[in-house]
Amino acid sequence: MFKKTKFIICSLFLLVSISILSGCNLEEASESVKKDKTVETYDLVWFDYLNASSTDSAPPVKVAYxxxxxxxxxxxxxYTxxxxxIEKPYIKIVNDKVYIYRPPYLKYIQDPVEGKVKDKKIQQGSDRK
Structure with missing residues (x-):
């Protein structure tokens, strides 16, 4: 009887723990870092994914800021x-993790670009001399 009760209590505790932990996702963590005014914000210059073919996990990222x-x-x-x-990309660094906040690479709804060609040069291929 005592073992059965102990087993049920441990199982319930485990289920509650899993439920609480599954509710914490990356978006919530990223949003809390974004709102945290104590975390330093840096202007993002560029970032690039590094080749990591030896692992199945996400590749490391090199960031210039x-x-x-x-x-x-x-x-x-x-990283996240x-x-x-947004117009200007930025990053926030917490311990050994970086949070990158950037605009989309391509926006489909944009104002039309207008202008006038002032100087037009024809580019020649490398096979011509």
Whole structure:
């Protein structure tokens, strides 16, 4: 009787723990970091995924950002990329993880581009001399 009760209590505790942990997702963590004013914000210069064919996990990312008016480059194994409707991309660094906030690469609803061609040059291929 005592073993059965102990087993039921442990099972319930495990189920509650799993339910609580499954409710925490990456979007919530990213949103809380975004709202946290104590975490330093840096202007994003560029970022690039590094080749990591030896593992099945997400590749590391190399990030260049501005810190105290100087460009700094760092590689991160852990990162979260957030595509948002913003004009200027930025990052936030928490311990060894970077949160990248960037606009989409392509927007389908844009104002038409107008202009006038001032100087047109015809590019020649490398096979011509």
């Amino acid at each position: 501005m810190e105290k008016h100087k460009e700094k480059t760092k590689t991160f194994e852990k 990329e957030n595509v948002e409707d």
